[in-house]
Amino acid sequence: MSNDMNKTNDVMLDIKNLVVEFKTEDETVQAINGIDLKINKGKTHGLVGETGAGKTTTALSILNLVPFPAEKPTAGTIELDGVHLYKTNEKGECVPALTEKDYQSIRGEKVAMIFQDPMTALNPIFTVGDQIAESVRLHQNVDQAKAMERAREMLELVGIPAKRADDYPHQFSGGMKQRVVIAMALACNPSLLIADEPTTALDVTIQAQVLEMMRGLRDKFGTSVLMITHDLGIIAEMCDEVSVMYAGRIVEYGNLEDIFDNTRHPYTQGLFNSLPNIEDRKAELKPIRGLMPNPADLPKGCAFCPRCDYAMEICKTVRPERKWLSETHCVECHLYDDGKDVSKL
Amino acid sequence: MIPVVIAVIFLVYGIMHMTPGDPVAVMLGADATPELIQETREALGITDPFLVQFANYVKNLFTGHFGTSWYTGRDVSERLFAAIPYTIKLSLLAMLVALVLSIPMGVLAAVKHNSLGDYTISIFAMIGVSAPTFWVGTMLMLLCSLGWGILPSAYDGTWKSYVLPTITQGFNMLASVTRTQRSSMLEVLSADYIRTARAKGVSNFSATYKHALRNAIIPSITVAGLNFGTLIGGAVAIETVFAIPGVGRLMIDSIKLHDTPTVIGCMVFVSVMVSVINLLVDLLYALIDPRIKAQYLKGGKK
Amino acid sequence: MNAANTRKIPKKKSQAYEIWRRFKKNKTAMAALIVLSLIILSTLCADFIWDYQKDACSINIKNRLQHPSWEHPLGTDELGRDMLCRLVYGARASLTVGILGTSFALLVGGTLGAIGGYYGGKLDNLIMRCTDVLLAIPGLLLCIAIMSAFKSNVFYISLSLGISYISKFTRIVRSSILSVRDQEYVEAARAIGASDFSIITKHVLMNCMAPIFVQYALAIGSRILSVSTLSYIGMGIQAPTPDWGNMLSGARAFIRGNTYLVMGPGVALLLTISSFNLIGDGLRDAMDPRLKK
Numbered sequence: 001m002s003n004d005m006n007k008t009n010d011v012m013l014d015i016k017n018l019v020v021e022f023k024t025e026d027e028t029v030q031a032i033n034g035i036d037l038k039i040n041k042g043k044t045h046g047l048v049g050e051t052g053a054g055k056t057t058t059a060l061s062i063l064n065l066v067p068f069p070a071e072k073p074t075a076g077t078i079e080l081d082g083v084h085l086y087k088t089n090e091k092g093e094c095v096p097a098l099t100e101k102d103y104q105s106i107r108g109e110k111v112a113m114i115f116q117d118p119m120t121a122l123n124p125i126f127t128v129g130d131q132i133a134e135s136v137r138l139h140q141n142v143d144q145a146k147a148m149e150r151a152r153e154m155l156e157l158v159g160i161p162a163k164r165a166d167d168y169p170h171q172f173s174g175g176m177k178q179r180v181v182i183a184m185a186l187a188c189n190p191s192l193l194i195a196d197e198p199t200t201a202l203d204v205t206i207q208a209q210v211l212e213m214m215r216g217l218r219d220k221f222g223t224s225v226l227m228i229t230h231d232l233g234i235i236a237e238m239c240d241e242v243s244v245m246y247a248g249r250i251v252e253y254g255n256l257e258d259i260f261d262n263t264r265h266p267y268t269q270g271l272f273n274s275l276p277n278i279e280d281r282k283a284e285l286k287p288i289r290g291l292m293p294n295p296a297d298l299p300k301g302c303a304f305c306p307r308c309d310y311a312m313e314i315c316k317t318v319r320p321e322r323k324w325l326s327e328t329h330c331v332e333c334h335l336y337d338d339g340k341d342v343s344k345l
Numbered sequence: 346m347i348p349v350v351i352a353v354i355f356l357v358y359g360i361m362h363m364t365p366g367d368p369v370a371v372m373l374g375a376d377a378t379p380e381l382i383q384e385t386r387e388a389l390g391i392t393d394p395f396l397v398q399f400a401n402y403v404k405n406l407f408t409g410h411f412g413t414s415w416y417t418g419r420d421v422s423e424r425l426f427a428a429i430p431y432t433i434k435l436s437l438l439a440m441l442v443a444l445v446l447s448i449p450m451g452v453l454a455a456v457k458h459n460s461l462g463d464y465t466i467s468i469f470a471m472i473g474v475s476a477p478t479f480w481v482g483t484m485l486m487l488l489c490s491l492g493w494g495i496l497p498s499a500y501d502g503t504w505k506s507y508v509l510p511t512i513t514q515g516f517n518m519l520a521s522v523t524r525t526q527r528s529s530m531l532e533v534l535s536a537d538y539i540r541t542a543r544a545k546g547v548s549n550f551s552a553t554y555k556h557a558l559r560n561a562i563i564p565s566i567t568v569a570g571l572n573f574g575t576l577i578g579g580a581v582a583i584e585t586v587f588a589i590p591g592v593g594r595l596m597i598d599s600i601k602l603h604d605t606p607t608v609i610g611c612m613v614f615v616s617v618m619v620s621v622i623n624l625l626v627d628l629l630y631a632l633i634d635p636r637i638k639a640q641y642l643k644g645g646k647k
Numbered sequence: 648m649n650a651a652n653t654r655k656i657p658k659k660k661s662q663a664y665e666i667w668r669r670f671k672k673n674k675t676a677m678a679a680l681i682v683l684s685l686i687i688l689s690t691l692c693a694d695f696i697w698d699y700q701k702d703a704c705s706i707n708i709k710n711r712l713q714h715p716s717w718e719h720p721l722g723t724d725e726l727g728r729d730m731l732c733r734l735v736y737g738a739r740a741s742l743t744v745g746i747l748g749t750s751f752a753l754l755v756g757g758t759l760g761a762i763g764g765y766y767g768g769k770l771d772n773l774i775m776r777c778t779d780v781l782l783a784i785p786g787l788l789l790c791i792a793i794m795s796a797f798k799s800n801v802f803y804i805s806l807s808l809g810i811s812y813i814s815k816f817t818r819i820v821r822s823s824i825l826s827v828r829d830q831e832y833v834e835a836a837r838a839i840g841a842s843d844f845s846i847i848t849k850h851v852l853m854n855c856m857a858p859i860f861v862q863y864a865l866a867i868g869s870r871i872l873s874v875s876t877l878s879y880i881g882m883g884i885q886a887p888t889p890d891w892g893n894m895l896s897g898a899r900a901f902i903r904g905n906t907y908l909v910m911g912p913g914v915a916l917l918l919t920i921s922s923f924n925l926i927g928d929g930l931r932d933a934m935d936p937r938l939k940k
Contacts, residue, residue: 477920620783
């Protein structure tokens, strides 16, 4: 415990054993199955995985914005810069640790979020300037004129002429809208920025511009970033550490080197094999066969087992424990149970 | 708008032109001489070809003349203009009451989704869109006039006699706008931009009433505009139930008397009123939603 | 090996089955379906219980205005006829014109909308202007105008009910078509040389059935509402043929002290119309699960 106490100073975000349940008409399923995630101050943490792995739900849990009552965190704790956002009560249930008002002051001020689809992320009936200024006014004690001034400043910062602050969202292109969303997120200098697939909906050339801009702003403000993506290229470009998420669990975690050069989990391996290789253009693409399992109908053992080329008998029945391979690198896979080294998979 | 109105008049005029019955026989009675009948026919202009009659009719409309009533022998406008104030007052009042009540009800039902209040409002709204106006009027009359005796059952010039007809006439619109407001509010509340707003620290209240409401109100205005026709059409039955001397009543009476010019006059008035309301609705849109223009340009895309 | 995937396959039934499965879960919509089926069943069985001419139409002054009793569960009307019997035959009249009118509107409005939406351009513009004109006249008043020009029989009543609803179907079909017209699968069908007719009926219409179905159910309810109003003001189904609207109209002079006279037909109307509305709502929810939460 004392060890943890020392660490809090440089830990921005600490998620422990988070479980989020999702209620459908017929059943309750676990969208997130007990994940741990830690981001140090000023660092960028990548969260990779296929659609439906639970990445967005993880992000929304941090903001306490999971669409209640359909979705609900049921176990685990979330700590932001030493402050508990979620705690576990005596009964072992996960409960919000703050009042709604406190969450409101954290949202936008300490944690800001960029959403996947810029086309729908802005309110169509307010000017973009108003929407940025609203964020400023919510968290800083300034009048409308000052807030608008700040909004214009932010627009300039993301490369949009200040005079466009009076335009409405529909007058902007997708890439421009995403810039507006980023300006809005950074308007109050948050300490943690959650970027949920910020470039997925954009054209490739625009993607590069937006990423470049985000990287510049991150370095300028020293913001910690949780970068959610399914694009390993973005991870390589932006992140210090990586968590690979599959079916609501983090199956492999490590720093950039661990993940890219010392890939251990067959799923992570599969993600790399699905990418075209520029250096070796003759290399065959090896897509991961099959689909992500239905979260309501997860295999009993390892969730990846039905799609895994290395699946063993044990994988079908026993869920693998987390195994630390080094200080910085861990994996959840039975291949490493007996200290077997299958690094040359 | 004007071409639409003229087309509407054309359509109504055309349909009514097919109405059987000889107006001259109605006007002059059985013992008229053939010469007199022929004279009257020419004086009424009903010997002219249909298109000439129509052109004359439209021409006269612009000077405020709605033709000669086959029943009174005088200009239709006389009785029509006497009836119009009742119908306008009643319809606008009904619409106002419907809008003022339905929007908060729809919002409440959406915000308290799946609560007892939501169910109550939804059932109430379902009854409202399903019950015939004249039956609702009759039931209200049974309850409030014949039962409790607190409100008059027929029009007597006092404000009290407006209460039941207003509620009755507005009931259907109240219900349909409530339903629309509820579902559009539900949809908007789960929209991405509401999530964005909440993610930047906007309170629940402000997210609901500042960010969502203005977006969610747009479909309600559309429905209110579209339903205004139904509302004013309901006047026909309601003015009969409550004995109000409005346009709807005049129209029904005139149909029974085969007084075609008066019927046409009533229809023209109602159609113009509906067109005016729809024009106002369009203007209202532009006030609320900056995208409307862009949407019109895009056409049916998306 | 592929356990998770193979297990899913039997779940994937046809689209219609999926819709029905979701529809079944909607309790109110199912209740409405049952109520409606009972109403339809009762009109089908009516001839086994009553004699139409004798019980529903002929006057029996001796029995007039009897309050509900064992013999006459809903009482008798102002001319001494059994209310329950007239109510059941009234359903027959209302449903017949409601369904005929809606089908007519769907046929004409749907065709116009499909043509306008698919071909676009001047033709589309012309069709849309025509629907604007039709929409500017309140439906009920249009019905009244048509009815005052023609005889009151089932054909003309259905026709007038249909005409006043054409524009709604035109708009719905047109906008659905517009939303799928430029989709890739339509382009693909065009690319392999399918005819316009087969593209419209096979590819385009099939993919916008959902809103049309929903509108069809809602429209029947609305047409029944209109015909009851028409009959109430004496321009729809004429006495002695029983219809809920003209039953209410006939009862008007006698409601003081005989409330049961307006309860029967009123509740019947409310039940029937709300059933159609609930079924329409249920269908919409079942076809578009996104909207349901």
